[in-house]
Amino acid sequence: GKDEPLRNFIERFNKEAVQVNTTDDMKKYLLERGLRPRSNFAKAVGIEKPRTLDELLQKAQSYIQYEEVEVADAIRHAR
Known part of the structure:
Protein backbone atom coordinates (compact mmCIF):
# COMPACT_ATOMS: atom_id res chain seq x y z
CA GLY A 1 0.00 0.00 0.00
CA LYS A 2 0.88 3.66 -0.28
CA ASP A 3 1.80 4.04 3.39
CA GLU A 4 2.88 0.44 3.95
CA PRO A 5 6.14 0.15 5.88
CA LEU A 6 8.99 -1.38 3.88
CA ARG A 7 9.16 -4.31 6.36
CA ASN A 8 5.56 -5.31 5.58
CA PHE A 9 6.10 -5.01 1.83
CA ILE A 10 9.26 -7.16 1.92
CA GLU A 11 7.58 -9.79 4.13
CA ARG A 12 4.58 -9.93 1.79
CA PHE A 13 6.88 -10.11 -1.25
CA ASN A 14 8.95 -12.95 0.25
CA LYS A 15 5.83 -15.00 1.08
CA GLU A 16 4.68 -14.72 -2.54
CA ALA A 17 8.15 -15.13 -4.07
CA VAL A 18 8.74 -18.57 -2.54
CA GLN A 19 5.57 -19.81 -4.24
CA VAL A 20 6.59 -18.61 -7.71
CA ASN A 21 8.87 -20.68 -9.91
CA THR A 22 11.01 -18.00 -11.56
CA THR A 23 14.59 -16.74 -11.53
CA ASP A 24 16.03 -14.53 -8.81
CA ASP A 25 16.64 -11.91 -11.50
CA MET A 26 12.92 -11.83 -12.27
CA LYS A 27 12.07 -11.66 -8.55
CA LYS A 28 14.54 -8.77 -8.17
CA TYR A 29 12.91 -6.99 -11.12
CA LEU A 30 9.42 -7.52 -9.70
CA GLU A 68 12.01 1.75 12.47
CA VAL A 69 14.54 3.94 14.30
CA GLU A 70 12.97 7.02 12.68
CA VAL A 71 9.48 5.95 13.81
CA ALA A 72 10.71 5.22 17.35
CA ASP A 73 12.44 8.63 17.52
CA ALA A 74 9.30 10.39 16.27
CA ILE A 75 7.20 8.65 18.92
CA ARG A 76 9.73 9.48 21.63
CA HIS A 77 9.85 13.16 20.63
CA ALA A 78 6.07 13.45 20.36
CA ARG A 79 5.60 12.85 24.08
Missing part, protein backbone atom coordinates in the same frame (compact mmCIF):
# COMPACT_ATOMS: atom_id res chain seq x y z
CA LEU A 31 10.49 -6.34 -6.24
CA GLU A 32 12.00 -3.16 -7.71
CA ARG A 33 8.82 -2.53 -9.77
CA GLY A 34 6.72 -2.90 -6.61
CA LEU A 35 8.52 -0.20 -4.64
CA ARG A 36 6.70 3.02 -3.85
CA PRO A 37 7.79 5.59 -6.44
CA ARG A 38 9.92 8.38 -4.98
CA SER A 39 10.30 6.59 -1.62
CA ASN A 40 13.75 6.93 -0.06
CA PHE A 41 14.38 3.24 -0.62
CA ALA A 42 13.32 3.37 -4.29
CA LYS A 43 15.65 6.34 -4.79
CA ALA A 44 18.55 4.50 -3.11
CA VAL A 45 17.95 1.43 -5.29
CA GLY A 46 17.85 3.65 -8.38
CA ILE A 47 21.09 5.43 -7.48
CA GLU A 48 23.09 2.39 -6.39
CA LYS A 49 21.53 -0.59 -8.16
CA PRO A 50 21.94 -3.92 -6.35
CA ARG A 51 23.32 -6.60 -8.66
CA THR A 52 21.43 -9.53 -7.12
CA LEU A 53 18.19 -10.27 -5.30
CA ASP A 54 20.21 -10.96 -2.13
CA GLU A 55 21.90 -7.55 -2.36
CA LEU A 56 18.52 -5.89 -2.82
CA LEU A 57 17.08 -7.71 0.20
CA GLN A 58 20.14 -6.79 2.31
CA LYS A 59 19.71 -3.14 1.32
CA ALA A 60 16.03 -3.42 2.24
CA GLN A 61 16.95 -4.74 5.70
CA SER A 62 19.19 -1.72 6.29
CA TYR A 63 16.39 0.64 5.29
CA ILE A 64 13.88 -1.24 7.45
CA GLN A 65 16.13 -0.73 10.47
CA TYR A 66 16.52 2.96 9.56
CA GLU A 67 12.72 3.37 9.12
